[in-house]
Amino acid sequence: MHQALADSTFRIQCGVSSGSGFSYRNNNIVVTNHHVIEPNLLNNQPIAAITENGTQLRATLLSHSDKTQYDFAILELEDPLPANRNVLQPNLTAEAVRGSKLLFSGFPHGIHDLLVHEAIVSGPVQQHAFYIDGSVNGGNSGGPIVNSAGELLGIVTQRRFLGGQSLQTLGQQVAQLGDQCAGIANRGSVQIMGIDFRQFANMIAQGLGAMSQVIEANANSGIGIGFKIQFMNAEFERLGL
The missing domain is CATH 2.40.10.120 (Thrombin, subunit H)
Structure with a gap:
């Protein structure tokens, strides 16, 4: 069977x-x-x-x-x-x-x-x-x-x-952060204490996005x-x- x-x-x-x-x-x-x-x-x-x-x-x-x-x-x-x-x-x-x-x-x-x-x-x-x-x-x-x-x-x-709704909320927040990073990129680089904030924020968004996808896939x-x-x-x- x-x-x-x-x-x-x-x-x-x-x-x-x-x-x-x-x-x-x-x-x-x-x-x-x-x-x-x-x-x-x-x-x-x-x-x-x-x-x-x-x-x-x-x-x-x-x-x-x-x-x-x-x-x-x-x-x-x-x-x-x-x-x-x-x-x-x-x-x-x-x-x-x-x-x-x-x-x-x-x-x-x-x-x-x-x-x-x-x-x-x-x-x-x-x-x-x-x-x-x-x-x-x-x-x-x-x-x-x-x-x-x-x-x-x-x-x-x-x-x-458990946590499915929380992951959906995180995904929405990550998408919003990604949009904001794209907006910053269109206006040029922003330096804060020698750190490229646009690049830094974009790395955070990508990292959170990858993490939420892995958690949801394996939950x-x-x-x-x-x-x-x-x-x-x-x-x-x-x-x-």
């Missing part, structure tokens, strides 16, 4: 955004998160679905939900699905029961190595989502979640870690959130897929 799950999973690349996705219901359909392919919606960046061995398939966006609600995107492959790939099928009666074992797969941190993880359902979040106890990281977004019978339960969508409390597949199935039915 672990290999079958891996054989259904892709790395999704869209501009600078990288996440995961999987074949679902039909050979020419791949699903992922809305936020993974957002560069396509913003400035028409191309979407690629990439297999574990590096085969790259072109994909176009068929439909998507609001990323603040169900956060899914349905893609259609422009290239044929390679041989020996697995297509996950729906089971609308499968439930994410607290304590039940599950598997999820994807490309954490955007690395090119496909990883399959074991986890459990920790509890409900809302009607459309559930907590999973497992190593969910950036890049896992859009990956499949299946139960011990291999039945699709949901799609990896979020991770939870992992072992808590992830999966969104139930039923809501995406409703869109499949509407599209007649």
Whole structure:
């Protein structure tokens, strides 16, 4: 079952955004998160679905939900699905029961190595989502979640870690500092006690930015959130897929 799950999973690349996705219901359909392919919606960046061995398939966006609600995107492959790939099928009666074992797969941190993880359902979040106890990281977004019978339960969508809001605030402050440094550079160098303040402030901004990115990338409390597949199935039915 672990290999079958891996054989259904892709790395999704869209501009600078990288996440995961999987074949679902039909050979020419791949699903992922809305936020993974957002560069396509913003400035028409191309979407690629990439297999574990590096085969790259072109994909176009068929439909998507609001990323603040169900956060899914349905893609259609422009290239044929390679041989020996697995297509996950729906089971609308499968439930994410607290304590039940599950598997999820994807490309954490955007690395090119496909990883399959074991986890459990920790509890409900809302009607459309559930907590999973497992190593969910950036890049896992859009990956499949299946139960011990291999039945699709949901799609990896979020991770939870302490200090996330603080890191977002720091990122905004670093961006503002960077803008101020750029403004100073346009007006020439400023010397304070023999120190080039423009260069000094720019170094601080770059250092803080790099630090916040490293902390956020590696922060992992072992808590992830999966969104139930039923809501995406409703869109499949509407599209007649």
